[in-house]
Amino acid sequence: MSFPPELLPHYTPRLVLRRFDDTDLQPFLAYRNDPEVARYQSWSMFAPTDAQHFIREMKRARIGEPGEWFQIAIAERRTNRLLGDIGMCVDAQRPTHMELGFTLALPAQGQGYGREAVQAWITRTFQHTAITTIVGITDSRNMPSRKLLQALGMQWTRTDEREFKGESCLEETYAVTALGWQP
Incomplete structure (x- = not known):
């Protein structure tokens, strides 16, 4: 089960959720190599070649492939400037369950972008896919x-x-179900 490709791009009042593109390389490297941003993430540093490979993979990956992480670019709607990303992975054993995570560049934190982006993605996921439970682990x-x-x-x-x-x-696990979701 993969997600409908038309889920992206998606526009919110201030943001666009979209696939990564080549113009994202430098801002992606900047926040992924920021020790403060990486502190609670599974990665610590990203070499430019690794970032190029990552962006190339995300440009062509299928959204919602069970067992495979997919990253959604969070960009400012007005400028298309990359602010961060949402990671999502459909559980291979329970394909109605999905884990998500999120990362924002330090200058984009504390402005409500994370909430706007993740709320929009959860809503779209519940409305347009067979996902019934979404978890976040932190x-x-x-x-x-x-x-x-x-x-x-x-x-x-x-x-x-x-x-x-x-x-x-x-490590704390949080969850929401489609029936309990109130955007």
């Missing part, structure tokens, strides 16, 4: 991420002890 120390998941109406489901980047942490 380090308990990542207060902005936790606040965003809670502000979206996602409910805490569990906390697990993990080792992440060489240190112990608590």
Whole structure:
């Protein structure tokens, strides 16, 4: 099951959710190589060649392929400037469940862009696909991420002890269902 390709691009009042394009390389490298942005992410640094490969892959990847992560570019609607991305992965074992994550460049944080983008993507996912449950997982120390998941109406489901980047942490899982979603 992949998602309908016409889900992207999608326009919100201030943003466009779209596929990555070649003009995204420098802003992508800037936020992906920012240690503050990468602190709670699975990556730490991105070489230019890795970023080029990533963008090339995302330009042609199928949206919603079970077991495969797909990144959606979050860009400013007026300028098309890349601000961050939403990652999503449909569960290969339960194809009605999807995990999502989000990353914003430091200058774009604290302006409501994350909420606007993730809320729009969750709404589109529930309206146009067979997904019934969406989860977000975050380090308990990542207060902005936790606040965003809670502000979206996602409910805490569990906390697990993990080792992440060489240190112990608590990983919190939040979830929302199509029936419980209230954009």
